[in-house]
Amino acid sequence: MSAFPAPPLVDIRDLSVSFPQHDGVVQAVRGVTLHVDTGESIGIVGESGSGKSVSCMAVLRLLRSPPARIEATALSLGGVDMISADNRQIADTRGRVAAMIFQDPMTAFDPVFTIGQQIVETIRVHRAVSKAEARSEAQTLLTRVEIRNPASILDSFPHQLSGGMLQRAMIAMALSCRPQILFADEPTTALDVTVQAQILQLIKQLQAEFGMGLIMVTHDLGVVAETVDRVVVMYGGKVMEQAPVQDIFDSPAHPYTRALLASMPGQGGGRQRLIEIPGASPNPANPPTGCPFHPRCTLADAQCAAAMPAMSQTGPSRQAACWKLA
Amino acid sequence: MIPFILRRLFSVSVTFVIVSILIFTMMHSIPGGPFDAGDMPLPPEVRARLNERYGLDQSLVTQYINYMGGVLRFDFGIPFQSPGETVLELLGRAWVPSLVLGGLGVLIGTPLGILLGIAAALRRNTWIDYLASAVATLGLTIPVFVTSMIMILVFAVWLNWVPASGWGAPDKWILPIAAYATIPMATYARYTRSAMLDTLNKPFVTVLRAKGLSETRIIYQHVLRNSAIPMVTVFLPMFIGTATGSIFVEAIFRVPGLGAYFVSSIRTRDYPLEMALMLMLTVMFCLAYLISDILYAWLNPRIRAGGRKG
Amino acid sequence: MTAALELRGLCKSYPLRDPNGWLPRYRELRVVRDVDLTVESNSIVGLVGESGSGKTTTGMMALRLTEPTAGRILVGGQDITRMEAAALKPFRAKMQVVFQDSYSALDPMFTLAQIVAEPLHVHGRGSAREQTETALDWLERVGLHRSYGSRYPHELSGGQRQRVAIARALVLRPDVLIADEPTSALDVSVKAQIINLLQDLQAEMGLSILFISHDLSVVRSLTDKVAVMFNGRIVEEAATEDIFIRPQHPYTRSLLDAIPVLNPRDRRDRVFRSREDLEADIPRLSAVATGLPPAPTPRLIPHGPGHRYEALVQ
Structure with missing residues (x-):
């Protein structure tokens, strides 16, 4: 039995997500394959429209379907096949196996219930404990996310708290059922710079303490540099490159990753022109043929426009999809 | 407070x-x-x-x-037109039928409208939604005296189920109350549908799903409650209509009201x-x-x- | 040489109604307190701070889009603080603005040529034909083809819309451009394009830009001088590199410390300090800096050429 390796915590193979519109089909995700092992943290980096958020929402089955059309050869979370699962199994998996935190903490809580009521509700949906037990657990969780006055925060309504405080409470709520994996969708984008750094550090610490997997979805390479072990770079609904985080920053293989790193502002001292990527992100309703990056790529030729290259191994634990790999 | x-x-x-x-x-x-x-x-x-x-x-x-x-x-x-009684006595006497007609109309029409609105919001772009929208639009655009006439024609004249007019016995109440109830029903169907859709599109609903709550629980514990907040503001002012809005209905069904x-x-x-x-x-x-x-x-x-x- | 834009002791407060109580009672909410800031000609000045620091209100007051409670605004040396609409109009042409949300900043019913030509029309520059021609020239100058003139804002990407907003702001050839978080809503790969465009136009036109932003990395690449705002006050001001290398105020330090690392190799555990801690630090600092006992009012004290930071001085 144990001859087989443990199945990955998150197993996505050849995932496609499309949204039919009145004037065509928006192809948000086009054949994404990725996996996360127990306790591993990965960052999915991409710009708006790259398909990074949609991929995560699809695994948790959080996309209304219809209109969303989801296809995959494998889509599983903690061993649960999320494609064939019925509504009850899906609901049972969410929160317990996989939890998610979102971009804007100000709109993530139900405004008519207190923070305490909402955490208690989450605990009691998945576990048979009394309200009093759940509340004392919620209070402990708030302490874990470094909230100094947990009792008073439990009795607060969302509108009474700051964005940073709410994001901490959100993390506490996500951890309340000890998930094996945490999806964090741009968890610091809506927050102030100093609060952002605190929340990232907190997520990193708790991920290690709880031994859970982490998928950090972000457009910010700085966030990735701060938090994760492995990086998946997405563009135009496809995975361009994936590699351990240090390799991405030291020796990016894909031209898009290279361009993205080069365009980061704030490198080196003094006022200076930045290295820009010409053009604009592809239109998901009408993506370019071949490699989605070819219209903006300095190395592109006819082959790039004609066909999408397959993922190829560029190192012991890294792959990239490009015809021009050295 | x-x-x-x-x-x-x-x-x-x-x-x-x-x-x-x-x-x-x-x-x-x-x-x-x-x-x-x-x-x-x-x-x-x-x-x-x-x-x-x-x-x-x-x-x-x-x-x-x-x-x-x-x-x-x-x-x-x-009152000059009825010097045998005081204004208060006249109001007390004439208000009872108006209150019964309007009050029951609102109390019956409102829950029906809310249910219709909920059904429409939850089954968006299905026949239930289209039906509810049609009912709401017709209820709001067709004047109540036209609805009343149609109801008299169908239920009193053709089917002969209920009396066409008068007020004495409860069987005479049915048509005027039903006619009057179309107003709150149509109003509420529209209000509820848009309030529910508004709430369902809020990010916190996605968070509730991600927490593992069942769809039923999300609707009854969270969405309805949030949608109710804008809805209470229309409920009470609608009762005012029991005094004025029923003028046509009272006249058509010859209800001795206000x-x-x-x-x-x-x-x-x-x-x-x-x-x-x-x-x-x-x-x-x-x-x-x-x-x-x-x-x-x-x-x-x-x-x-x-x-x-x- | 007179500065392009000078703010002298600028303040803004709003009356805040106490919701409980029998009779209406108001207290003062002080959003901007005593801000002194100079934007020298032909330079880019960064105004940095977190939400609620008062940086946007300061920008709006400089444009006379929000009336200051106290203080003076000088454009090219002339005081515009109390000017009436008619007298102000020529100064409006000298100061333009670009906002963060390019989508709501452009009228969806206008073509891009109309949008860019409108300021020319308002200020009566040239014939209608010339106005359109100038607008199309400007579209080209910000990197859009002339054929875009007949398109509408919704047909563009966020980066393209921001280019149009910049063209509209610069078509009157203003002296001062106030840019309020113009790159914050843009994708990473497009952000660099817009920053470069601003740099190029600034150099070509000898423009002065007040660049309001929370993004310190962008500010470092773009500006000559930085002012840091905290709780409605400027707490530190210096040449950009000076502030990044030698920050003096505890708030500036905490802001710089929070910038994400550029390489995972530099990951570190940070020690965070609360706002209360930061504010409590100010008197202690002043004792060190001046050797005097703490005084009740904070003031900006000099620290080398062009560098000032806030501390309590007697």
Whole structure:
């Protein structure tokens, strides 16, 4: 039995997500394959429209379907096949196996219930404990996310708290059922710079303490540099490159990753022109043929426009999809 | 909360005084009076005596002060068109059918409308949604006297299930109440649908799903509650319609309610009754809005629980 | 040489109504307090701070889009603080603005040519034909083809819309451009394009830009001088590199410390300090800096050429 390796915590193979519109089909995700092992943290980096958020929402089955059309050869979370699962199994998996935190903490809580009521509700949906037990657990969780006055925060309504405080409470709520994996969708984008750094550090610490997997979805390479072990770079609904985080920053293989790193502002001292990527992100309703990056790529030729290259191994634990790999 | 209510009550009384002055002057500025020539002209001395008896010969200011003095003692005077009773007695008698008709209409129409709205929101872009939208649009655009006529034609004339008009026995209530109920039903179907869709599209609903809550629980525990907040604000003002909105329904079904007096009191210059009806409406409007504001504040933690803590 | 834009002791406060209580009672909410800031000609000045620091209100006051409670605004040396609309109009042409949300900043019913030509029309520059021609020239100058003139805002990407907003702001050839978070809503790969465009146009036109942003990395690449705002006050001001290398105020330090690392190799555990801690630090600092006992009012004290930071001084 144990001859087989443990199945990955998150197993996505050849995932496609499309949204039919009145004037065509928006192809948000086009054949994404990725996996996360127990306790591993990965960052999915991409710009708006790259398909990074949609991929995560699809695994948790959080996309209304219809209109969303989801296809995959494998889509599983903690061993649960999320494609064939019925509504009850899906609901049972969410929160317990996989939890998610979102971009804007100000709109993530139900405004008519207190923070305490909402955490208690989450605990009691998945576990048979009394309200009093759940509340004392919620209070402990708030302490874990470094909230100094947990009792008073439990009795607060969302509108009474700051964005940073709410994001901490959100993390506490996500951890309340000890998930094996945490999806964090741009968890610091809506927050102030100093609060952002605190929340990232907190997520990193708790991920290690709880031994859970982490998928950090972000457009910010700085966030990735701060938090994760492995990086998946997405563009135009496809995975361009994936590699351990240090390799991405030291020796990016894909031209898009290279361009993205080069365009980061704030490198080196003094006022200076930045290295820009010409053009604009592809239109998901009408993506370019071949490699989605070819219209903006300095190395592109006819082959790039004609066909999408397959993922190829560029190192012991890294792959990239490009015809021009050295 | 209490200072808020008291402040509002104070502004209600100011409104009341301003409205009473406006109505009083407007009412008297219409040419003619209650004892003027009609089919049977009164001899001038009789008319003068009547005017004197009812104080109509005094200045408008004196008349107003006298009237309001009476109002403070709940003395609204004697209706000219029915001198055998006081205005209060007349209102008490005629209001019962109006209240039954309007009240039952609202109480039946509202839940039906809410259910229809919920069904439409949850089954968006299916036949239920289209049906609900059609009902709502028709209910709001077709005047209630047309709906009433159609109902009489179908249920009283063709099917002969219920009597066409009258008020005496409960079986005569069915058609007018049903006709009246279409208004709150249509209003609520529309309101509920849009409030529900609005809430369902909020990011926190996605968070609730991500927490592992069942769809049923999300709808009943969270979405309905959030959608209810904007909905309470329309509920009470709708009750005002029980006094005025049913004029057509009462006329068509020959219900002996208040509706007819709104028209007749103005036509016959029945000052005491006209004044009493208008003041009653004013008070009802003010109170309805006051109560909905309180309810809204109470349901909405943003107002109830106050500002920032930490 | 007179500065392009000078703010002298600028303040803004709003009356805040106390919701409880019998009679209405107001207290003062002080959003901007005593801000002194100079934007020298032909330079880019960064105004940095977190939400609620008062940086946007300061920008709006400089444009006379929000009336200051106290203080003076000088454009090219002339005081515009109390100017009436007619007298102000020529100064409006000298100061333009670009906002963060390019979508709501462009009228959806206008073509791009109309949008860019409108300021020319308002200020009566040239014939209608010339106005359109100038607008199309400007579209080209910000990197859009002339054929875009007949398109509508919704047909463009966020980066393209921001280019149009910049063209509209610069078509009157203003002296001062106030840019309020113009790159914050843009994708990473487009952000660099817009920053470069601003740099190029600034150099070509000798423009002065007040660049309001929370993004310190962008500010470092773009500006000559930085002012840091905290709780409505400027707490530190210096040449950009000076502030990044030698920050003096505790708030500036905490802001710089929070910037994400550029390489995972530099990951570190940070020690965070609360706002209360930061504010409590100010008196202690002043004692060190001046050797005097703490005084009740904070003031900006000099620290080398062009560098000032806030501390309590007697």
